[in-house]
């Protein structure tokens with residue numbers, strides 16, 4: 001064996017990226033930054049996070065591939081709330097809303113979520129995947145390496161299953177982590193008109209069958225006047241609990257039905273939207289470690305004015321995550337970085353809060369304790385950004401700032 005070959009076989013790491021500043025977020029405040037950083041990985045896991053001059057050996061002896069970089073590296077972004085598997089679009093409804101129709105009025109007239117349900121039911125599984133992949137690719141291109149994807153436009157066993165299968169396939173095709181959430185309690189399908197309780201019975205009965213196929217990581221519901229009542233949500237959550245599945249909830253988006261407190265009562269991973277969440281519910285969230293998932297895309301598109309109780313979340317130490325809510329109705333948003341931008345402009349999050357919201361707090365909203373920070377032992381999910389400071393991630397509207405997006409040590413965008 002030649003010297004070079006011996007060296008290659010003994011180089012411990014698969015990759016090493018040098019020269020960028022690292023926003024490790026591996027501390028409670030600030031970016032926990034490292035200038036002139038070095039990030040090494042092997043078998044998909046980070047093996048070194050520190051300054052270049054602390055490397056234990058010459059880079060060429062440490063890794064098979066050595067990359068010189070500049071700008072900043074952050075943990076891969078975690079989009080913890082999406083409905084990105086859908087068919088068709090609802091651009092026409094967008095026009096109607098601009099002419100004065102409300103989201104609720106369109107939904108009550110059989111449009112809204114139900115129009116996407118019709119499109120989903122018509123699409124075959126491959127077709128649904130074909131339509132969904134470009135959206136997932138767009139999210140990856142702007143830094144996402146973990147995606148949550150909900151069902152909720154199928155509303156019968158076969159079509160909920162189809163959506164969840166497509167969600168899993170998105171992860172396989174793109175090489176990123178996908179967490180699936182069962183959201184059959186999203187809207188009442190027409191075949192159950194005026195029989196919401198019967199529909200919840202059916203949705204509870206489908207859950208164990210889908211779970212047995214490995215298709216469900218968490219359970220969600222839309223607890224709202226145009227969705228399901230707290231009592232119906234509770235039944236869905238009981239079915240989840242019976243299987244040991246964690247819950248999350250579309251809570252208090254358009255009115256306060258006590259949804260966030262209900263999610264907390266079930267030790268929910270998160271309560272999402274939360275514009276109308278009361279102080280008592282915030283306290284319940286704090287007591288149960290339930291994350292507040294802010295969805296500024298839906299707030300923006302619906303031109304909402306009621307802000308989530310941000311000061312109360314801060315005061316009670318409720319972690320705030322930020323997600324796209326990528327969906328065809330209220331948030332046709334294909335960039336988590338853009339959601340971070342909107343969370344700063346609409347909700348006055350600091351850029352640091354927004355970055356934590358789209359990484360470490362979002363990971364927690366998915367029950368993934370292993371990611372969202374740059375730390376030895378974490379998955380090698382990271383993004384190299386062409387920026388001079390992390391605040392720029394929230395400053396630019398658009399612009400393609402991500403230079404390299406890595407999931408499990410492999411370049412995915």
Ligand code: NIG
Pocket residue numbers: 083112113116222250253298325327328329330331
């Ligand atoms: O998160 N609020 C309910 N669900 C989605 C909207 C889905 C739709 O309109 O298609 C949301 O905003």
Ligand code: FE
Pocket residue numbers: 081083250325327
């Ligand atoms: Fe949603």
